[in-house]
Amino acid sequence: MSQLTRHRWCLATALLVPWLVLASPGPLKLAGVAPAWAVLWLLPWALVDGPLSGALAGLGLGLVLDGLHLGPISEIPALALLGWWWGRMGRLGPPIERSFSLGLLALIGAALLGGSLLLQSLLAGGWPLLPALHTWLAQTLLTALLAPPLCSLQLLLWRRQTLGGRS
Amino acid sequence: MPPGRRQRLPALGGILQAWPWVLLLLALLAVRLSKGAGFADAYALLSRPFWxxxxxxxxxxxxxxxxxxxxxxxxxxxxxxxxxxLQLQTGGKGMVSAPVISRQPGGWWQQLVIGSGALQGVRPGMSVTAPGGLIGRVASVTPSTATVALLTDPGSRVGVWVGRIQRHGLLTGIGTSRPLLRFLEKDPGVRPGDVVVTSPASTLVPPNLTVGVIQSVDERAVPATDAVVQLSAPLDAVDWVQVLVP
The missing domain is CATH 1.20.5 (Single alpha-helices involved in coiled-coils or other helix-helix interfaces)
Structure with missing residues (x-):
């Protein structure tokens, strides 16, 4: 399975996700809504390290983030599924490295993650539909906009690590 | 010259000589009728350096x-x-001041993380205030931090009181920056600008804490009137909060 986890510092970069969620930097918000940092980290990780590692990383991130947030809704199902799906894409297809492709995958990922949260919150009966849609759209758009620069950089770094490990 | 005309000339001269006094009399009459206008103003002007x-x-x-x-x-x-x-809930014994170390007033979760936790005596359910009024309640604690569910969180429900109309209501977070106040009856007479405080009968939060101000009222809401409340504490700019210890 995972070549990236052999490099401890690569795994340690996952700590950036809860840190960014907690720090919630103001300039990186759209209409008061932060991007889906978990998606921005998980996408390159899963593309480089495969479906099993991606799913496990999604599960781990989901556990941490659910611990940081209140309420019954969970990010675990969407993140685990996304990790597995992106891992399969990274393994089976040609290498994905174009900015547009990364942005599109992040858009779909953030939309799925937000959709799962939206569904859970509607089922739980807490959120009215309009504010939830506003949050969902803002987070999806912002994540897609940030994905090309951030995910390209991570892909570059991690592919170098895995290539270095093979050679 | 006729003698009568000679006699009228001195009288006219007398009047002409007396006209300044007449003017003065008229001026004093004006002062009297205007309750001292001019005098008071002149006095104010002259005495201004000594105010x-x-x-x-x-x-x-x-x-x-x-x-x-x-x-x-x-x-x-x-x-x-x-x-x-009366055996009602009292205001509490004291408060714990805590810095805000993480702020997420928007998005899927409307919460703050504060830098005081179980070690400082913070417990779940305690009320949290900021300059301006109540902002939420402690939802979970760790040894050194606590997570505060804001009043804007969709899971938040707090009993409140509108003093002007003497009516209770339920303040419900809806995921936006302004929570919704649901009244128990139709047409309670609430109007924008009314101040909302925590309910004197509440068992969850201390009584009479300022919450916010009614911003708009929807009288056509079913089954009872709704009102949007602008919180008096600025959630986006809160740096320090106080946890009320019961």
Whole structure:
């Protein structure tokens, strides 16, 4: 399975996700809504390290983030599924490295993650539909906009690590 | 020259000599009728350099503030004593100040993380205030942090009281920056600008904490009137909060 986890510092970069969620930097918000940092980290990780590692990383991130947030809704199902799906894409297809492709995958990922949260919150009966849609759209758009620069950089770094490990 | 005309000339001359006095009399009459206009203004103009300066104004203001604080503390003591006599919830024993170390007032979760936790005596369910009023309740604690569910969180429900109309309502977070106040009856007579405080009968939060101001009212809401509340504490800019220890 995972070549990236052999490099401890690569795994340690996952700590950036809860840190960014907690720090919630103001300039990186759209209409008061932060991007889906978990998606921005998980996408390159899963593309480089495969479906099993991606799913496990999604599960781990989901556990941490659910611990940081209140309420019954969970990010675990969407993140685990996304990790597995992106891992399969990274393994089976040609290498994905174009900015547009990364942005599109992040858009779909953030939309799925937000959709799962939206569904859970509607089922739980807490959120009215309009504010939830506003949050969902803002987070999806912002994540897609940030994905090309951030995910390209991570892909570059991690592919170098895995290539270095093979050679 | 006719003798009659000679006699009228001195009278006209007398009037001409007396006209300044007539004018003065008229001016004094005007002063009398206008309650001192002119005199008071002239006095104000001349005495302006000797008016009390800003220092005296500050002294008066600080004296007024001191007076208000003293009255407030006396009223609080009275209020606490009366509430204990009525066996209602009291305002609490004290408060724990805590810095805000993470702020997420928007998005899927509307919460703050504060830098005081179980070690400082913070417990789940405690009320949290900021400059301006109540902002939420502690939802979970770790040894050194606590997570505060804001009033804007969709899971938040707090009983509130609108003093002007003497009506209770339920303040419900809807995921936006302004929570919704749901009244228990139709047409309670609420209007924008009414101040919302925590309910005197609430068992979850201390009574009479300022919450916010009614921003708009939807009287056509079903089954009862709804109102949007602008919170008085600025959630986006809160740096320090106080956790009320019951």
């Amino acid at each position: 009390p300066g800003s220092a005296q104004g500050e002294w008066l203001r600080s004296a007024e503030i001191l007076n208000s604080q003293t009255r407030l503390s006396q009223l609080e003591v009275d209020n606490r004593r009366l509430r204990s006599l």
